[in-house]
Amino acid sequence: MSKIKTTLETLKKRLDSNNLLEVQQEDGYIEKVEMIFNPPATEDDLQKLPFSVPKDYEEFLRLHHGGLIFNSPEGGGGLKLLTVDEILEYRAIPGYEDYPANWFPVAYGYDGCYLIITDKKVGRGYLFWMETGNDFEDDMFLGMNFEDFLENIIMAQGSKFWEWGFRIPPTFNF
Incomplete structure (x- = not known):
């Protein structure tokens, strides 16, 4: 079973009857x-895309054509x-x-940020996080693909895990 499918199936098992977590x-x-x-x-939805999407993101669309995660009621x-139509709509604003x-x-x-897919790959990564009002040079390359992003945001319980700093241990002089 693929990583995306496993991640989503495991998450869905944890939801209550109202799809709340x-x-x-x-x-x-x-x-x-x-x-x-x-x-x-x-297939008609996927044919509307003006670019070739990475295989893991295409798999997500074939399972779920968008959605809303970690939303407070x-x-x-x-x-x-976003759905394919929403991707095209946002792109045309x-x-x-x-x-x-x-x-x-x-x-x-x-608060108005975007997850961006690009064909610019570094290793397996092709995702950027675009903060509202930033120019493209300040956007953050996440260094991961969509399946890793989805798994990590679920493990982080909806928190912006990509902003977490790493704890630097103190220097000890003995």
Whole structure:
């Protein structure tokens, strides 16, 4: 079984009857968040894409044509996984014509930020995180593919794991 399919099936087993998942977030805050997955994309949907998507992302679309993960029913937020039509719609918004030609938003959330797929690969990675209002030179290369991103955001319970610093141990002089 593929990593995407295993990740999603395992997550779905943890959801309650209302598709809610109890998570512990920063500062010890506990809440129930929605995990909503759309039905699969059709071949017609996939044919609309103006670029060749990576195989792991295509597999996600074939399982779920977008969705909404880690959304607070009371406060919103979370990460909206875009459908093909939404990808094309976001790409066509005035002002976004400045995107590099090979950049496509595939998720939106966390106060107006975008998860970007590009054909620019470094190792297995091809994802960028684009903060609202930043120019392209300040965007963060995540160094991972979509299946790793999905697995990591689920393990991090919806937190922006890519912003976590690494703890640097103190220097000891004995």
